[in-house]
Amino acid sequence: MKIHFSGAAQEVTGSKHLLEINGKFILLDCGLFQGHRQEAYQKNKTFPFDPKAIDAVVLSHGHLDHCGNLPTLVKKGYHGKIFCTEATADIVPIMLADSAHIQEQDEKFMGKHFQELKVPNEPLYTVKDAEAVTAHLSGRAYRTPFEILPGILVEFYDAGHILGSASVYITFQENGKTRTFLFSGDIGRAQKNILRNPEPPKNVEIVVIESTYGNRKHEPVAELRTELEKIVKNTALRGGKIIIPAFSLQRTQELVYDLHILEKEKRIPKMPIFVDSPLATNVTDLYRKHKECFDEESYQDFLSEGEAVLFFEGLHYTRSVEESKAIKDVVGPAIIISASGMCEGGRIRHHLRNEASDPKNTILIIGYQAEYTLGRRIVERRPVIKIFDELIKLRADVKVLNGYSGHADADELDAFLENIEGIKNVFVVHGESSQSFAFAKRLREKRERKWTIEIPEPGDSLDPDEILFF
Ligand SMILES: [Zn+2]
Known part of the structure; x- marks a missing residue:
């Protein structure tokens, strides 16, 4: 051969x-x-x-x-x-x-x-x-x-x-x-x-x-949920929003799954969660269909809780531009998961433009950010970032959790x-x-x-x- x-x-x-x-x-x-x-x-x-x-x-x-x-x-x-x-x-x-x-x-x-x-x-x-x-x-x-x-x-x-x-x-x-x-x-x-x-x-x-x-070497998988809990709790205490740039396939669903468990176990306060990416919304539908790919624990969760695991109350998958735009009017703590994962395209850039200058908010980075991308500049905590030709002061807290890799x-x-x-x-x-x-x-x-x-x-x-x- x-x-x-x-x-x-x-x-x-x-x-x-x-x-x-x-x-x-x-x-x-x-x-x-x-x-x-x-x-x-x-x-x-x-x-x-x-x-x-x-x-x-x-x-x-x-x-x-x-x-x-x-x-x-x-x-x-x-x-x-x-x-x-x-x-x-x-x-x-x-x-x-x-x-x-x-x-x-x-x-x-x-x-x-x-x-x-x-x-x-x-x-x-x-x-x-x-x-x-x-x-x-x-x-x-x-x-x-x-x-x-x-x-x-x-x-x-x-x-x-x-x-x-x-x-x-x-x-x-x-x-x-x-x-x-x-x-x-x-x-x-x-x-x-x-x-x-x-x-x-x-x-x-x-x-x-x-x-x-x-x-x-990544951080241990076992600590990820606890780290996420801390970040969400601290931001919510400040009354801020958590903005998460995430790849639409798998990373988004893993986050949603962890957030569901944290909410169910009352480890984080209830707050609206938005998955604002049409691609992520379409792909999440496939998780309903392909449970044959699940591990035993997730499979049991799906059996006992049905689709609530990825489709629970307070979690909104948005498709239309109008729904996406309305997110910025939400008052108080909220979680916004959006693509693209490196902030180079997609709706995440609108959310960053709206939220990056507020020190109450947190931008949570969970994936690799290539050189010269907006995501990389956020990880480097540049004091000013450029989004749609607009200069925005980066005052939100920036947290990185590479373990979700x-x-x-x-x-x-x-x-x-x-x-x-x-x-x-x-x-x-x-x-x-x-x-x-x-x-x-x-x-x-x-x-x-x-x-x-x-x-x-x-x-x-x-x-x-x-x-x-x-
Ligand atoms: Zn791959």
Whole structure:
């Protein structure tokens, strides 16, 4: 077999790994490259392989950096199936439609304002292109092997990252021998609420593993709810609002789940909670449908309390612009959860503009904030921030809770591999170089394991059997 690393090699976005097995081509993920506008557009427009030559596509989960370029793949002639879990098959159309919609809006905006800059202003794909992907999706249950091509079996294992996320386990015959391969996908944190913990197969020869936080340690999951309780209580005592920029998928629902428990146990006062993001509202509906992804505790909560867990009294999911605008008139303590997670777009910017200068309020950051984003400037507690060309004094309290991260930290990634027997080759992907190299170094230091450990470069084509252990 050969693995062609076509994206998310020494970087975090554009996840795309092409497996060549017995003359067949299987594409694992088809993610969007994100980042600098023009560069990303160029990288997303073409593929380093012929989409018509791909025999099957398998997705690990529904984040755009893993599925967001499927419309381009289909537009360029991919005609086969796209295999994923049942929940992912429902998530992908929503995420792709949202991505296409933003691109179409962008086209209008860029067309109006920046024509002279010659920045590409046509969308990578349209809403119609995005819709064309749906017919290719084939949702499958977890832990149920199925054949994607003659003699090539796939089985989805829990990855604990977002609703529907999976590690992809592949078995196939090569030269009369059974070979085993695992693509970790994005690995979540064990013990978090709602989803089951990541659980790899018992025995695998070749592993491709993510390393987003290969050199980081998060705060313990067990302390998160108590930390959230303190922040909400203190802000409410001041009569302030808590503004939380959050990714719409999974992070928002985990927060809502924790807030529900804190309210039920009377650890925080009752106050209105708003989830002000149409995408989050649409995605939360899928949690009603896909309880098969839940861990035992959350499943029992749903059985005993019904949908109150994510749809309780005092919690408002807003869709229309009017509903969103009305939030600013709410007097007294309130919690506002809104996207985008890094404050670069979406309704969160309106809430920040309205609330950031009031010292009674708290801005709670729960996710990674990339350089040059508004979220990053808030984390750095800049005295003045710019929102919609307006200069706003940042007087609200800023709190950071990184433990809500959707990605395992270095110890948790290591533990994931530790649970697998029979490993021969490890390929470290999906991380900035500093994270991937640090994680590989950590793995190499355990010499008794005798694994080959590679950090592929973008464009590398590697045969696991030809890699030597030093
Ligand atoms: Zn992800």
